[in-house]
Amino acid sequence: MSQQSQSQGLPDLNVEPVELCPGFSVAEADIVIRAVYRQVLGNAHVMESERLEVPESQLKRGELSVREFIRCIAKSELYRTRFFDSCYRYRSIELNFKHLLGRAPTSFEEMKFHSTILDEVGFEADIDSYLDSDEYQQAFGETLVPYYRGINTQVGQPAVGFTNTLELLRSASSSDQNPMAGNPPQLLNALMMTYPHSIGQSRDAKDILRKVFRPKQDDRAAIAASAAAERVLKQTIQKQAQHIADLEQLLADIRPAAMLGAMQIKR
Secondary structure (H helix, E strand, O other): OOHHHHHOOOOOOOOOOOEOOOOOOHHHHHHHHHHHHHHHOOOOOOOHHHOOHHHHHHHHOOOOOHHHHHHHHHOOHHHHHHHOOOOOHHHHHHHHHHHHHOOOOOOHHHHHHHHHHHHHOOHHHHHHHHHOOHHHHHHOOOOEOOOOOOOOOOOOOOOHHHHHHHHHOOOOOOOOOOHHHOOOOOOHHHHHOOOOOOOOOOOOHHHHHHHHOOOOHHHHHHHHHHHHHHHHHHHHHHHHHHHHHHHHHHHHHHHHHHHHHHHHHHO
């Protein structure tokens, strides 16, 4: 481990990536399996009874690639209970970026994108969105175990990824699972303060939330059209009510004459 990483209490970010090459041995597969558990589960301790024996065996037989083995772990109850069910929404998204893409989110827009996937199609689809992304394929392919990449500026990624990744990383001996602290998000405030990024823009969190979730232009037009239609309907109902009232008054006015005419006919 480098002296700089040690002094900051961070894991060594200059380690060699772990890869499962063609013609691998069982021992090499075991090394990859341990590396996957360590990366994807955020250095959390895994008991023997918790290990995914079937996917492990499939990987050793060459029936699963490293990427598909990671998918099995990330969709498992082992992962979900530690990093989704027991986490705040945006903390879970932070950890998915860290565990599956080896970096921190670089903008609130990225966080919001995955939050929308969770709302619309669910947890497993969100896991797929990381593993099936072009970014994952270009960085790790089918054979590499994800590793922390934020130490270097990536192609197409802003330099803020370095700062955010350092913020997410802890000591190599610690775990991302922190139930005692409720596992709150670590980057949300900083990301929201730069969304959208422009000089002189309000940095009040409530104002930012209003802008993030404000109705789209089409929504405003639909709301306006609906309000106009409601006003027309109310006016029509009022006119009909007035017409009915006028008819009732007319009937009341002619009723005495009608009664008199009926009496004369009877005579």
